[in-house]
Amino acid sequence: EPSAGPQLYTLILSQPSLLSAITSIVSHEIETELIPATSLQNLFTEMLLPDTKSQTHTRTKNGSEDKGEHTGDGNGNGNGNGEYNDEEDIDKNVNKAIELDVMKAAMRSSSSEDGTALNSILFHQGLHALVCHRLSHRLWNNGRTGLAYYIQSTVSRKYSTDIHPAAKIGRGVYLNAGSAGVVIGETAVIDHDVTVLQGVTLGGTGKE
Secondary structure, eight states: OGGGHHHHIIIIITSSSHHHHHHHHHHHHHOOSSSOHHHHHHHHHHHHSTTOSOOOOOOOTTSGGGOSEEEOOSSSOTTOOOOOOOHHHHHHTHHHHHHHHHHHHHHTOSSTTTOSHHHHHHHOHHHHHHHHHHHHHHHHHTTOHHHHHHHHHHHHHHHSEEEOTTOEEOSSOEEOOTTTOEEEOTTEEEOSSOEEOTTOEESOOSOO
16 A cells, blocks of 8 residues: 555654564554653663663573463464573564564454464554563563553553463464454463463463
8 A cells, every 4th residue: 555655664764673663563553652662662662672781580491480370382283382481582582573473463364364474463463462571571571560561551452452461471472453443360380382262361360
C-alpha cells in the first residue's frame, strides 16, 4: 500500500535492528497517559538491548524458583515434559528469542498471505504480547515488580493476554490470543518451540 510507505519507513526501515522496530510498534500500541510511547521505547532499550548497563538477576537453574507447570515438549505440543533449564541463556540472548518468536508467528499463520515476518511484526497481537512479556519478565528479575505488574496489566487490556511477569517462556513460541484470550500464571514454564492457542489457561485455575 503506497500510503503506508512513510509509516513503514518510520516504524521498521529506519530502525537499527529488528528488536528496535518491533518495540517501537509495541510502545505506541500500549502507551498510556502515565507512560507514553517514548518512555516505553526507552524502557525496552534499557532492559532488552544487549550491552546496556542493566544486568538481570537470573534465577538459578536448579533452584526452588524453577518449579512450576512444564508445558510443551519442544515439538509444538502442549502439556509435554519439556525442560526449561536455560533461562540465563535466554536472558542474555533476548534478541535471538524475539527473532525466533517472529519466525514462529510467520510460519504458524493460518493464511499464506499473512504468513510473513513483516505482517507478524506489524499486526500479530500474540507476538506483541510476547515481546511485552519479555520486558516485564526482565523487570521482574531485576526486582522492579511494580513496573512489571503495570506492563502485565496494560498488555492484558490491550491484547487479551494475561501473562504473569514471573512466568518462564522459551524461544520460538507462538501465541495466538484471539478473542478468547490466554492466561499464563506465575508458576507456568513454557519450553521452546511451543504453540499456545486462544482460550488456554496455564497454571492454577482456583478449581482444585
